[in-house]
Amino acid sequence: MIDYAIDVLIIILGFTLFAISHSVLASFKIKKIIAKRVGNYMAFYRLTYNIISVIIVILLILYLPKPDVIIYDLAYPYDIIILVPQFLSLAGFIWSLIYIGTKEFLGIEQVKRWFNNQYDANQLDEKMTLTFEGPYKYIRHPIFLFGGLFLLLRPVMGFFYLTCLICIIFYIYIGSFYEEKRLIEKFGERYMKYRKAVPGFFPVRLFNPYKEN
Helix, strand or coil, X not given: CHHHHHHHHHHHHHHHHHHHHHHHHHCHHXXXXXXXXXXXXXXXXXXXXXXXXXXXXXXXXXXXXXXXXXXXXXXXXXXXXXXXXHHHHHHHHHHXXXXXXXXXXXXXXXXXXXXXXXXXXXXXXXXXXXXXCHHHHCCCCHHXXXXXXXXXXXXXXXXXXXXXXXXXXXXXXXXXXXXXXXXXXXXXXXXXXXXXHCCCCCCCCCXXXXXXX
């Protein structure tokens, strides 16, 4: 048990260090400092940020300790049935990305604008837009909701995966506050009005979608 406890602490520490660095580098303050130094090369920031983030997560999964404990392993046909809501959550995740501009989110559009001499460093690493369409009519963070469900709904759950999942969900929840802080800074009263009317993660007002006046 002591070995498992140490493994859990190491996993939590690894994801905590990643979460802190990830959040700091996503802040407007840090982006503005970097933009002053690199100018229009800031167009490559978002793409680089995403690539490095993916690499770090892969390294964490590969090299963090992995307690050899299975929490559950669903028997047939439940192992097949659970794939249905998992697939639906993946579809919801993709649906959510469509409304915010997937290429902008990934950092591809910024690089294209740079090559076409259309990039403005004042935009920092992305053109932030505010959308109230699609899933955003019902919840403010559909990407987080569907992404979390996709990770959660699986036929086999190991202790290592569960610990990582808890860390990710906790970071998503905390990160949503920082994201909203940035959105308020960018869009002000417009976003604050939206935040008051629309729930964060759970679509409790399905029959009362948000409409901007």
